[in-house]
Amino acid sequence: MTDIEAVRAPRKIVIDPVTRVEGHGKVTIRLNEAGEVEQARFHIVEFRGFERFIQGRMYWEVPVIVQRLCGICPVSHHLCAAKAMDVVAGVDKLTPTAEKIRRLMHYGQVLQSNALNFFHLASPDLLLGFEAPVARRNIIGVIESFPEVGKWAIFIRKFGQQVIAATGGRRIHPRLCIPGGVNQNLSVENRDALRKDVDQIVKWCCEALELHKSFVRSHEKLHESFASFPSSYMSIVGADGGMDLYDGLLRAIDAGGKPIFAGVRPADYRDYLIEEVRSWSYMKFPHIRSLDRENGWYRVGPLAQLNCCDFIGTPIAEAARKDFMALGRGGLVHATLAYHWARLICMIHCAETVRDLLFDDDLQGTDLVVTGERRPEGIAIVEAPRGTLLHHYEVDDHGQVTSANLIVSTTNNNEAMNRSVKKVAVDYLTGHEITEGLLNHIEVAIRAYDPCLSCATHALGDMPLIVTLEDADGAVIARRLKQ
């Protein structure tokens, strides 16, 4: 629900947020002297203080503690921290059972998280159209028009969570990983239960992709241009260049598809990335060290995962990838709305990978943990649902964490989100009014990235989106709040 109230001077439209600004998504659009959009900023609060929270904890506790970071991606943090602590434990290679059950958990997690984004968040705009009435442009409107979507949404989510529960012992707060391995294998009972449903899940993911493509076909120009711009991309890929969401080497490519760097081990990330702090945001702005601040930013997430990999190792997703890359006419795909298409392909890949793993007998192995000689530092990267996630820890001789640094997907996409919001403002702002249409278009752009906002804290009264329009001197012209 949105509301608007005119107060004070005639040109100033203000809505006061009902609660403190922390935790809000806040967009500020600044005009220049000529009244044109000069700058757009998307301010969010994220992970402030969490690194300090981890300090002093024993290193083996961390994979469990970091699940507190995010209500949507606790599993991604659990696995990334576990990989980092494998390094601290002196373990470079897990047993096949440990490696594969972690992968199973990760792909189940990415599947269900991407499903939430697409079906609940994105499908109303994409399947009903931006122009659909606000009252109808929601998941219920989608289900009314496409009854099967509700079924897909709930059961794909449920299946992903069943994978998490089967591998981690529980749906919430799973405790699969320990440094150097895992606590359990996959029971035959759980394996057989998941096998019964997995073909249907693959099929539904494919049907969802076809439904989405029908939207793209009927909105080709909008799909290509909305909030879009050429950019660099970054993700991990497997040693063979194939898509690998659990483990691999960092690759960054420029807007033309040429490598900026490739084959970078997670442990060497500081040689290739630099994290910049800006006065107006709590979030860091990472960029590629060899390039300057203006040119070194990049995008992560499903679109980057598709653009960066050379192939996908599962057949249906690989066919879908080839079809998708044709959008780039021989180059990369830069459309911001293409995040959703890419997300659906990742879902298919996840479902296929889960299916493959469910027929791998290594998952019933009993060799679960490897030990090694302790090291003082651990760095690891996974591709979380929203993109590249990095955990970096230093541990003292007593096993206590002395420092932690996390670069989360939303941080990696920080600059890109600002640019998408600016593109929307340039294309859709007319005059000095923040219209319902402009607010919605800004939301559509942000939804493509699906940012985490001060993750896992959702007390009532938080999380509205506030859009403020300022003149060249920074004076507020208009403000609109969605609550």
Add this chain to the structure above:
Amino acid sequence: MSSSGSGASPPRETRVLVLGYGNPGRQDDGLGPAAVAEIESLGLRNLTAFDNYQLNIEDAMDVAAHDIVWFVDAARTGPSPYSVRVVSPQPIIEFTSHIVRPEAVLAIASQCYGASPQAFLLAIRGYEFEFTEALTSGAKANLSAALAMLTERFRAVQAQATSREAI
């Protein structure tokens, strides 16, 4: 995921669901899960309680399988020790998947399963939301008051069911 069925047939007894959500690693944001832990310990018949970091769309399945649903969340603002309001289905789309509101869950339960349970939002007032794993003393006191109210209501529902059985 749910311990209950699909809700296709009418219930013999009133089934109550408590969904408490929030992050126990962020001080008073953990009021919802703390409430669930306490409620589970009561061992009341026909009462199911789940906790999570946040609401999700699949919670609609559990909601649809119950007659009364209590959403329990921490509140940054508002009255102490708690407030209660009736919640109705309302499809709401956000700008991030990190927000799913009770109204949206109820709307999905209604649309997908034809279920319209009575639903309430219990907002327990919290005060501190930093990275610490403990409720503040003020939040603990508010939780106790909220649980006393909830327990009384649950027992009233059970008493009604028992009297119907006796008849």
